[in-house]
Amino acid sequence: MHTRMSMIKNIVFKRFNSNLKKTALHDLHVSLGGTMVPYAGYSMPVLYKGQTHIESHNWTRTNAGLFDVSHMLQSKLSGPHAVKFLNRVTPTDFDTLPTESGTLSVLLNREGGVVDDTIITKENQNNKFHIVTNAGCAERDIEFLRGELQNYPALDCRWKIIEGKSLLALQGPKAKDVLEPLLEKAAQGRDLKELFFGQRREFALKDGTLIQIARGGYTGEDGFEISVPNEKAIEFAEKLLANPVAKPIGLAARDSLRLEAGMCLYGHELDEYITPVEAGLNWVISKSRRNLVNEKDRFNGYAKIMNQLNNKAYNRIRVAFKYLKNGPAARNGVKIFLPDAQTEVGLVTSGSASPSLNNINIGQAYVEKGHHKSGTELLVQVRNKFYPIELAKMPLVPTHYYKH
Incomplete structure (x- = not known):
């Protein structure tokens, strides 16, 4: 039974994968042990x-x-x-x-x-x-x-x-x-x-x-x-x-x-x-x-x-944030609240652990104007639990561009 299910999964994946485009480097990725996934219509x-x-x-x-x-x-x-x-x-x-x-x-x-x-x-x-x-x-x-x-x-x-x-x-x-x-x-x-x-x-x-x-x-x-x-x-x-x-x-x-x-x-x-x-x-x-x-x-x-x-005629603005405590990463669509845990003021757009910052969770979000300044403390709700975050200036890690 297990073997049959594996065969079915492989057939489904091959059919799905056959619809994906491949870059000129695809075979090199495979030879280097790349884990290939669908991304933007390509196998990457x-x-x-x-x-x-x-x-x-x-x-x-x-x-x-x-x-x-x-x-x-x-x-x-x-x-x-x-x-x-x-x-x-x-x-x-x-x-x-x-x-x-x-x-x-x-x-x-x-x-x-x-x-x-x-x-x-x-x-x-x-x-x-x-x-x-x-x-x-x-x-x-x-x-x-x-x-x-x-x-x-x-x-x-x-x-x-x-x-x-x-x-x-x-x-x-x-x-x-x-x-x-x-x-x-x-x-x-x-x-x-x-x-x-x-x-x-x-x-x-x-x-x-x-x-x-x-x-x-x-x-x-x-x-x-x-x-x-x-x-x-x-x-x-x-x-x-x-x-x-x-x-x-x-x-x-x-x-x-x-x-x-x-x-x-x-x-x-x-x-x-x-x-x-x-x-x-x-x-x-x-x-x-x-x-x-x-x-x-x-x-x-x-x-x-x-x-x-x-005229600052907008209601939301993109911000970056860092977790103040350990917890699961806040992914796209996670809600952001004021410290009262009642008033919703934003939505997370991206989030992950930051290897450069000792693996604390970071992210980007849109929050309501008036709650967007760096240093503002808010809450993210992940799996029905609240985790404190602090808004921070971007970039979160210094850049090293080669400029004049």
Whole structure:
């Protein structure tokens, strides 16, 4: 009976797994002992054999961790009116963004809600932009961007998905030491020490393969996101992992690392009903775009977002918190109360133990305005029990970005 049930489970899993997409690194993950799970429509490694979640997390904080983020959607926007189009769908000033530099922004619907968070890089002065958006939002992002382009047919610009490229994230204080030996020193003298946080440039590997490297990432550590041709992805990853200070890291550690760094996860901290102001992302709304007289220059949801920004016309705000005592982690959807344990004032959006903070439980949440200041003590209700928390400034763990 037990054998028959196991066979049935395996058949069900295989059928389920067959519907999942695979990145170019899938076979490498399996060979490295990756525990593969469904994530954003892909089969992705959550953990690797021989590593615990805590060990993976701490390794990235102290050495170099390699993440497969090829499930992210890479695309290009180009044309004379590319900036005008970005002015419609984001609140960020890309006209003044330096060449080969990128920034976090948000795609906005007509009500000012966040369709997705995104990294947009200006490739050159000819209105060419590289865009990275979330895998879980890929279908919606495609529909949204194509729809917005159709809504403004007078704008001369083109958007297309980049095919055949993998995206790897190498994160941690020793990431530079792992990546640099694999690069060919270009004639123009390009060197990783001249690539600063937020910048993205083309480099060549020793065999002449051209890759694009962006300095940044999702962990709060120094690191790189590297776009490499699919046919070279496994070979490149194996060369990175041949360095003893580099290890493959899965989704479990990626989530706890980003929580410590105060990063948002779409579908948790962000969705189409949350504005960038409520999400505490005021800085993505460029100052040059906050007083736009001409309606044609305004971004989606401009009136609502500026009312929130100028008049604090919102009821909730994103916060971070730490547990004050031991207890089970507060996950998405857990309610937050005032110390009286009667008055509900918020909802948890993400939560887990923090390996960098002695495994105390941390998280992010939305709480009512007036109860959102750092140092405020509240309660989370987990399994019908209340646990004291304290709101804290983000990031919960100091970041180590490589800046000028």
